[in-house]
Amino acid sequence: METQEITVREHILQTATRLFHDQGYNLTGINQIIDEAGVAKASLYYHFPSKEDLCEAYLHRRNNLWFEGLLSYLKEVEDPRQRIIKTFDYRAIHLKKNHWGGCSHIKIISEMPQRGEKIDRAVLLQKEKQRKFFLELTEQAEENKKKAATLAETIFLLFDGGTVQCQVYRDAAPLQAAKRAVVSLLSELK
Amino acid sequence: METQEITVREHILQTATRLFHDQGYNLTGINQIIDEAGVAKASLYYHFPSKEDLCEAYLHRRNNLWFEGLLSYLKEVEDPRQRIIKTFDYRAIHLKKNHWGGCSHIKIISEMPQRGEKIDRAVLLQKEKQRKFFLELTEQAEENKKKAATLAETIFLLFDGGTVQCQVYRDAAPLQAAKRAVVSLLSELK
């Protein structure tokens, strides 16, 4: 039976994930990560060949954790419209818990204008996963595929707009407004 | 009569504005700014006491230029609904011209999680100016003040959502989708 101990690699990734999100990627140095993780610099570079590789792992981690938390939050919600609406509640709860630091993936885009392929793929992967999530739900609520697609796009725009404005204002109000707009849109369906 | 020559201060600010937006604030060093502006380091610090002061001037500059360009673009558009809709067109044109680098103010928020008061004020100033712009137009198109306020908020969310997604995808499609959603919302008014 394997030990339950946290591996060094995992410890580094957890520390980096916290610091990258709270302080920003460019403002977090390798030195601070190894200090707070309590490991040697060479240990970090053994597990992650470069800071960008560590960033990539950080983005995948955040993506997975967010979706796991969302599905858990929606566990007992079956109606597709309610699942969409409650996703906005979850988003607000999640952002507040992370001190209104915003979406890790959107932030990385702003921090790395000339991002490499690895980072680009990680960000687009998350965005497409979110887009698909909304699309599948609108298709359950609206038979007309074209209408469902348009609706999903609008919801996704309100979702990201609310996310960014909550980061700016450090308050849940924008996502609540976005939620009300979505409720209104969904109530128009026959 | 004063000389038309560009002052050193203005030259520094122009260079910094270009670099901050294209490369990011944290990835642009003072050294690169003075190199490309062709001035000495002490000259920069004479006009701008710190990099953060230069950042503040950069944000105000971007804010003013964007609004001047918008009002010029809307010069011959009188109908409030059309002014709202064409603002989305202008946004897409402006973002494309800036190589899909996104909104300077939203980006700074992501680059400086623990931003100082000066930066915070500059960002909120721009956001409130945009919010007020949309609100005044919806109040012209809809007499019910409460409905107009809700509509303006939704439009603003679609505006920022489209802006951020255009930055992610480096494409105008999200803002076009946002525009279609706004057209739909405005057509529902009596």
Add this chain to the structure above:
DNA sequence: GTCTATATTGTGATAGAC
């Protein structure tokens, strides 16, 4: 007001012992 030269600290990354 603009310059050169420098101070101090931090960056990402690597070599080589164990």
Add this chain to the structure above:
DNA sequence: GTCTATCACAATATAGAC
């Protein structure tokens, strides 16, 4: 696999001459 020690370079900012 993890460590210590160190590399080469870039960061923001300042002192003092002119």
